[in-house]
Amino acid sequence: MQHPLWKIGEIRHQLSMIDGKTSPDKIIVNATYLHSVLKKWVEGNIWIAKDRIVYAGPNMPAQTTDAEIIDASGQVIVPGYIEPHVHPFQLYHPQTFADYAAQLGTTTFLSDNLILFLLLENEKAFTILDQLNKLPFSFYWWARFDSQTELENEDELFTTKSIGEWLDRPEVLMGGELTAWPRLLAGDDQMLYWLQTAKSKGKKMEAHLPGASDKTLARMRLLGCDGDHEAMTLEEVERRLLHGYAVTLRHSSIRPDLPHLLKEIVDKGLDVFDHLMMTTDGSTPSFHIDGVMDKCIQVALDAGVKPIDAYQMASYNVARYYNMTSLHGFIATGRLASLNFLENERNPVPVSVLSKGEWLKKDGKQVQELPKIDWSVLGELDLTFDLDDGDFQFSMPFGIEMVNDVITKPYSVSVYAGDSSLSSDHDESYLMLVDRDGKWRVNTMIKGFANSVQGFASSYSNTGDIILIGKNHQDMLVAFNEMKKMKGGIVLAEQGEVIAHIPLAIGGGLSNEKVEDLIERELTLKKALSDRGYTHGDAIYTLLFLQSTHLPYVRITQRGIYDVMKKSVLFPSFMRS
Numbered sequence: 001m002q003h004p005l006w007k008i009g010e011i012r013h014q015l016s017m018i019d020g021k022t023s024p025d026k027i028i029v030n031a032t033y034l035h036s037v038l039k040k041w042v043e044g045n046i047w048i049a050k051d052r053i054v055y056a057g058p059n060m061p062a063q064t065t066d067a068e069i070i071d072a073s074g075q076v077i078v079p080g081y082i083e084p085h086v087h088p089f090q091l092y093h094p095q096t097f098a099d100y101a102a103q104l105g106t107t108t109f110l111s112d113n114l115i116l117f118l119l120l121e122n123e124k125a126f127t128i129l130d131q132l133n134k135l136p137f138s139f140y141w142w143a144r145f146d147s148q149t150e151l152e153n154e155d156e157l158f159t160t161k162s163i164g165e166w167l168d169r170p171e172v173l174m175g176g177e178l179t180a181w182p183r184l185l186a187g188d189d190q191m192l193y194w195l196q197t198a199k200s201k202g203k204k205m206e207a208h209l210p211g212a213s214d215k216t217l218a219r220m221r222l223l224g225c226d227g228d229h230e231a232m233t234l235e236e237v238e239r240r241l242l243h244g245y246a247v248t249l250r251h252s253s254i255r256p257d258l259p260h261l262l263k264e265i266v267d268k269g270l271d272v273f274d275h276l277m278m279t280t281d282g283s284t285p286s287f288h289i290d291g292v293m294d295k296c297i298q299v300a301l302d303a304g305v306k307p308i309d310a311y312q313m314a315s316y317n318v319a320r321y322y323n324m325t326s327l328h329g330f331i332a333t334g335r336l337a338s339l340n341f342l343e344n345e346r347n348p349v350p351v352s353v354l355s356k357g358e359w360l361k362k363d364g365k366q367v368q369e370l371p372k373i374d375w376s377v378l379g380e381l382d383l384t385f386d387l388d389d390g391d392f393q394f395s396m397p398f399g400i401e402m403v404n405d406v407i408t409k410p411y412s413v414s415v416y417a418g419d420s421s422l423s424s425d426h427d428e429s430y431l432m433l434v435d436r437d438g439k440w441r442v443n444t445m446i447k448g449f450a451n452s453v454q455g456f457a458s459s460y461s462n463t464g465d466i467i468l469i470g471k472n473h474q475d476m477l478v479a480f481n482e483m484k485k486m487k488g489g490i491v492l493a494e495q496g497e498v499i500a501h502i503p504l505a506i507g508g509g510l511s512n513e514k515v516e517d518l519i520e521r522e523l524t525l526k527k528a529l530s531d532r533g534y535t536h537g538d539a540i541y542t543l544l545f546l547q548s549t550h551l552p553y554v555r556i557t558q559r560g561i562y563d564v565m566k567k568s569v570l571f572p573s574f575m576r577s
């Protein structure tokens with residue numbers, strides 16, 4: 001675990017405040033705060049030195065001369081919220097998402113390393129982690145063991161050395177999420193070795209087991225998995241608890257299960273709230289229009305969960321599971337001063353937010369933005385190739401049908417795909433995945449995306465390769481060219497014009513805009529897509545999941561069109577001249 005390791009001099013200075021010789025930096029007086037172990041609202045005073053609570057209890061310090069005195073009468077104070085399962089690269093990036101979340105009381109993230117791992121050498125990725133660690137926000141990470149797609153060079157990327165270097169980082173708290181768990185079950189001892197390495201270093205192991213049977217849950221538990229966040233029904237929650245999994249309930253843009261799960265747990269009278277966590281699981285920006293972990297807490301309150309349990313699920317329970325109650329999720333002596341000041345326990349949106357001892361929000365107003373970090377290691381997307389007529393060839397006997405946002409299946413193409421455009425009378429469209437270096441492409445058809453999206457291009461994808469979808473070759477080319485000109489982004493084009501776009505200036509996959517602005521752009525794009533017949537919930541996720549081989553049944557990958565169940569390439573990628 002990452003420990004700030006206060007220097008000897010700092011600790012001596014903190015002790016001198018208890019001894020009455022020096023003054024704390026901040027003193028919160030008349031505080032009514034949530035004590036995570038007593039599970040009670042406690043009254044007292046909280047003394048803070050820089051980023052640390054040096055005392056929380058009934059007394060006042062003898063010296064108060066240098067202190068900012070904050071009178072918290074009439075408010076309640078809870079620990080800063082922890083989001084335990086963040087995919088921090090959903091158009092936003094860790095700093096912009098953290099900046100947004102912090103204003104709503106979420107000041108700790110436990111995040112997926114996949115994008116950093118895939119796009120950067122470890123040494124460079126760690127410079128990003130180091131910069132983030134300096135911000136007044138707490139960033140922790142996972143270490144992935146698989147790419148959740150079929151990469152050309154998966155074996156070169158995921159090695160004992162590269163994964164081991166991540167697991168050696170103190171701020172990496174978990175291995176996984178383990179999307180490639182079938183490989184582990186099928187006997188992949190290499191993966192089991194990584195899992196055991198993670199466990200031996202004291203990290204938790206997160207599974208990814210949607211729809212898993214009782215026996216699969218038992219097997220995965222024996223293999224070493226500790227937690228799972230894929231339960232979609234009460235029965236699945238109970239089955240996971242039965243086998244001793246740490247259960248994280250999900251409220252995300254594609255799986256908003258939290259309201260019904262909590263309601264059913266309350267209705268059944270299950271006394272398990274001390275052992276549950278909650279997550280928004282990498283939702284796209286617009287899902288967060290009404291919050292991050294504050295939104296989950298509100299859902300819990302609305303479902304009839306007792307307020308203290310609701311707050312603990314978003315703070316102490318996470319900290320306890322990840323062995324970090326000495327720093328997080330607990331308002332008590334020695335912990336990080338990450339506190340949310342609430343009007344009352346029924347409203348989880350804080351009026352004031354203190355994170356690592358710094359005010360980020362005070363009396364309802366943002367007082368500090370998180371400092372920007374340097375993303376130049378990710379570079380710009382500089383596509384050095386053009387698409388030409390030869391690339392737009394889609395004569396295929398079968399394509400990919402979208403069953404819903406995430407599930408796909410193969411289907412027999414029923415329309416003539418040899419022309420340069422398709423009718424809007426049906427929902428089959430051209431689909432192309434192009435290597436970001438222009439070396440290969442995979443062309444097929446997609447059914448169920450939309451009736452009349454003419455040209456749609458995205459450099460936002462699972463692997464950073466380019467996705468093109470549309471009814472019209474010319475508009476697909478316009479969208480591609482605009483995306484190329486912007487050095488990355490998502491573009492919707494029609495009759496030669498750009499209808500909507502989201503620039504993604506960082507490496508072609510991430511925006512540097514504030515989440516509030518990204519939400520606006522995303523809503524505009526989604527409206528334009530739905531006006532053109534996109535009927536699923538989240539088009540941004542569609543872009544991600546087209547390549548994701550942890551989902552059934554057929555995917556478009558760097559290696560070609562891929563059958564997930566048979567684990568084989570149905571149609572290889574085509575080398576471009």
Ligand SMILES: [Fe+2]
Pocket residue numbers: 085087177281282
């Ligand atoms: Fe996830």
